[in-house]
Amino acid sequence: MPRFVKDNFSPSIRKADSTIHFANRWDHFLARFGIRRNKHRVEPGVYALGKPDGDSPVFVTANYSLSFDALRAALKGISGYILVLDTRGINVWCAAGKGTFSTDELVRKIEQTSLDNIVRHRKLILPQLGATGVSAHEVKKRSGFLVEYGPVKAADLPSYLENRQATPDMRRIKFTLKDRFILIPVEVVGILLPALVASVVAYFLGGLFASIGVIGAVLAGTVAFPLLLPFLPTDNFSTKGFILGWIFIFPLSLIVFLESSTLELWQRFLGLISYNLVFPPITAFLTLNFTGSTTYTSKSGVKKEIYTFIPVMAWMFGSGILLATGLILINLL
């Protein structure tokens, strides 16, 4: 949790600073791993950063600790007020999409905090990504405050504040290697338990290679995919996932083919096919689900992907499992 202490401001105004302490870093670490997912919150309300006065700028953010900390850290050496909306511990962009970082909540917080008594001006600086949930002209009509959209990233705020202008680059959302890399822990943690259970089941039914297949398909979808996303061919996430899954599974299925020399050739061949039917759809399903973590997939596009590729994944996986089950039963008899 961020460190703040009550001071001689009005009781409704908390004090914040720009220093990120160890406790904050630990909180960020837990959040990145999806641990205590809904607990990374700060209290909604007004915070004073530095020594603000009635003419100081007002910055609006969500009550997700990572959002709040990114903002206060970016404003080092700048005095102002931070108006924290109650987004139930969700970051700005997701909360805006969910409807909690919204026109209604912003107007409500302006009224609840009596912001018009704290500052003399009537301007608010919102993060650009908050625009998904906030209507600037509605806010003006309902509260008298003018919404000014700052840059996408809080780190660009000092440059923005120089002339209240964002460069075209500051207005563009990116999805860099670093952005994708930091998503990996939460992706892995989310699938860890089902993956471990499935790998144990696969071990007892199909042996060590089947177990490796499960873990490999999952790691391909959750670790390799975020890192390799821009380099994989095709535009659809599912087809990228199929390709990535096959890159990993095909060599494994060849090893299984070569290692099972005691079986009949047709059994070895069907075993090879079953590996290539069962595991790539697992990777493809995980990569399709990664659409929610990206910064550019559209609702209609994802819908088309679901309708087009989920049946393919289901048929491949189902027929592969049937084939593998048949082979296991033949071996037992």
Place this chain on the structure above:
Amino acid sequence: MFNAYQINTLVFDRNLCNHCRMCSIVCPHAVFQRTNGVVSMVHPERCMECGACQLNCPTGAITVDSGVGCATAMIYAALTGKKEATCG
């Protein structure tokens, strides 16, 4: 090759536009651009249907079927009978 993201639901009615530039300010993918005081839709294929432009357009010149482009949320909504998919 089939690309699910090639076509989207974004529609811009230039006759209603007052060229205030709000769409080009809020769009994180530079779909809109104002040149010589005139706003135009320069990269419609980049639209992710977040709805920021529609919500901040004071003249109603932009319409888009906005929502989250997240398969997990959509599959969850379909399985639980929810009308609208949301994050988190």
